[in-house]
Amino acid sequence: MxxxxxxxxxxxxxxxxxxxxxxxxxxxxxxxxxxxxxxxxxxxxxxxxxxxxxxDPEEAFIASLSSCHMLTFIWLAGKAGLLVESYRDEATGVMAKNERGAFWVSKVTLHPQIVWGGDKVPTAEELDQLHHRSHEECFIANSVKTEVSVSAPLS
Incomplete structure (x- = not known):
């Protein structure tokens, strides 16, 4: 490895x-x-x-999750025959205290804005499935306990 x-x-x-x-x-x-x-x-x-x-480390953590999700997403989209022209994410993270009272980045929300090219554009259901698979296959998301969600427009 x-x-x-x-x-x-x-x-x-x-x-x-x-x-x-x-x-x-x-x-x-x-x-x-x-x-x-x-x-x-x-x-x-x-x-x-x-x-x-x-x-700062917190920004880098958020950027790492976003970048991994994006790279996985565009790879999966390409394999599905979907042409991604651009992908922009203004990801956000929230700090909270855990059960021991220690601060941690408890939630990261991705806000991807995707521009599609070509004739094939995913349906809302296909887009949701692409994001779900991207999260499940992202190495960084698989390495952390932080909740990661996607808040993406349907088109």
Missing amino acids: PEYKATIEWKNPGPDFLKGRYSREHTWTFDGGLTVPASSSPHVVPVPWSNPANV
Whole structure:
């Protein structure tokens, strides 16, 4: 089975670490060489100790679920003879406390907007089935306990 790697790197930027006053900015470097500026979410750690311009773990989690669903969806659509011209998702995630009182991303809602090409366009039932199969076959969705739902227009 394949192995995936990411290098996460942070360095202490100053003398106030023990007082909790330090930057949470760090980098994620992936095996293909891309480095992404990351930070804690400003909803969790206030500015200036976080950087809202950087990707935070919660956003990355939501993006990972959305991306996996999309890649699975367009693959399944193509196998069904459906031409996908474009796919855009403005996915959202919600934090809540679990039974132990710890915060977690409890729900992610995908909002795919799909533009179809060609003569064959799926019915509402076929579209729903494509999303259902995509969720069931998505590697990331199979790896988490977060509720993932799709709120997609019928056309």
